[in-house]
Amino acid sequence: MTELLCIVGARPNFMKIAPLMAAFSTQPIAAKLVHTGQHYDPAMSDSFFAQLGIPRPDVNLEVGSASHAVQTAEIMRAFEPVLDAEQPRAVLVVGDVNSTIACALVAAKKGVKVIHVEAGLRSLDRAMPEEINRVLTDQISDLLYTTERDALNNLQREGIAPERVHFVGNVMIDTLRQHAARATPAARTLGGKPARGYALVTLHRPSNVDNADKLRGLLETLARISERLDVVFPIHPRTRSSAEKFGLTPLLERPFIHLLPPQGYLEMLGLMQEATLVVTDSGGLQEETTALGVPCITVRESTERPITVTDGTNTLTGPDPARIWPVFEDILASGGKRGRIPEYWDGNAALRIAASLRAWLDSGAA
Ligand code: UD1
Numbered sequence: 001m002t003e004l005l006c007i008v009g010a011r012p013n014f015m016k017i018a019p020l021m022a023a024f025s026t027q028p029i030a031a032k033l034v035h036t037g038q039h040y041d042p043a044m045s046d047s048f049f050a051q052l053g054i055p056r057p058d059v060n061l062e063v064g065s066a067s068h069a070v071q072t073a074e075i076m077r078a079f080e081p082v083l084d085a086e087q088p089r090a091v092l093v094v095g096d097v098n099s100t101i102a103c104a105l106v107a108a109k110k111g112v113k114v115i116h117v118e119a120g121l122r123s124l125d126r127a128m129p130e131e132i133n134r135v136l137t138d139q140i141s142d143l144l145y146t147t148e149r150d151a152l153n154n155l156q157r158e159g160i161a162p163e164r165v166h167f168v169g170n171v172m173i174d175t176l177r178q179h180a181a182r183a184t185p186a187a188r189t190l191g192g193k194p195a196r197g198y199a200l201v202t203l204h205r206p207s208n209v210d211n212a213d214k215l216r217g218l219l220e221t222l223a224r225i226s227e228r229l230d231v232v233f234p235i236h237p238r239t240r241s242s243a244e245k246f247g248l249t250p251l252l253e254r255p256f257i258h259l260l261p262p263q264g265y266l267e268m269l270g271l272m273q274e275a276t277l278v279v280t281d282s283g284g285l286q287e288e289t290t291a292l293g294v295p296c297i298t299v300r301e302s303t304e305r306p307i308t309v310t311d312g313t314n315t316l317t318g319p320d321p322a323r324i325w326p327v328f329e330d331i332l333a334s335g336g337k338r339g340r341i342p343e344y345w346d347g348n349a350a351l352r353i354a355a356s357l358r359a360w361l362d363s364g365a366a
Pocket of ligand 1: 010011012038039040041044045065066096097098099129130204236237238283
């Protein structure tokens with residue numbers, strides 16, 4: 001009998017599900033894994049399964065890329081028969097991608113309990129597709145596991161009963177702690193480490209990369225940074241195609257800008273550990289840099305992960321070059337914010353979730 005059907009779809013889901021599947025097998029909880037296929041390139045998907053030891057998905061829905069509406073609808077359509085066949089006691093979703101809301105919605109409509117890992121994060125920016133996914137997934141979840149204490153306030157404001165919410169810490173940081181010692185050295189990924197250090201850059205938010213002026217400003221800033229430090233830029237497929245479409249690739253063709261394809265987990269972890277600083281619009285990197293104590297400039301106006309700013313090494317600048325530059329200079333001059341590790345980002349979040357879920361299942365709640 002399947003107790004839990006666990007869902008992954010896109011790159012940031014994989015490092016969250018890895019420690020959960022491991023913890024479920026020791027508890028034990030009978031869990032099966034469904035991959036929606038939202039991300040399908042070997043570099044965006046398969047390499048994470050291999051490096052993180054995630055079990056092969058029991059089912060792959062193979063939905064691929066499309067508009068948000070079509071992608072979400074296709075996941076729902078493909079997931080429903082799987083749910084009918086498996087009859088699990090609950091569906092577990094992680095994070096905030098389209099696969100998260102799509103599968104949660106199918107389960108909730110069928111009266112199957114929904115568990116959300118990484119609940120309660122809010123940027124308060126409804127223009128972000130992930131914010132819509134977060135708010136809606138939390139509304140239809142029966143059990144909500146949070147990564148920071150303040151997430152409870154967000155959930156209570158939206159009318160969610162506190163009894164359903166459990167503060168357990170950050171499963172993505174479980175993965176980081178487990179693999180930190182075997183991260184791929186930056187010198188190996190780069191064919192030699194730049195003597196003057198480097199800024200590690202990732203950009204993929206639609207609000208930054210789908211707008212020609214914003215993307216131009218950001219790429220010009222990278223060019224300027226590359227006069228002081230090397231720039232290492234693993235480029236997301238969305239960003240690469242935007243840069244090509246807007247005729248901005250010449251800005252990236254500079255001697256000290258190292259353009260890389262999307263990297264594996266261990267390569268990325270090594271690049272983060274050894275970076276002078278990180279410039280990003282990712283959610284995950286804000287947390288990972290805080291856990292590693294590496295300064296981070298987040299080129300967004302808001303963050304759903306405020307603890308990385310209040311406690312960690314993160315500074316929000318938005319995409320405006322005039323706001324990024326002074327923070328960059330300050331990091332070079334002073335080393336940036338020191339930060340401290342947030343509560344329960346200790347490598348044991350998945351074990352806490354597994355113990356809590358075992359008790360919940362045994363109580364007959366699902
Ligand atoms: C998705 C998530 C985002 C997460 C990001 C990490 C949503 C709403 N967004 O955004 O929260 O931070 O993943 O990457 O779910 N593509 C490929 N190969 C792939 C997958 C995608 O080339 O394996 C290209 C396609 O052209 C596709 C585009 O990337 O149209 C965007 O992919 P999509 O899954 O729609 O969203 P992401 O921008 O990756």
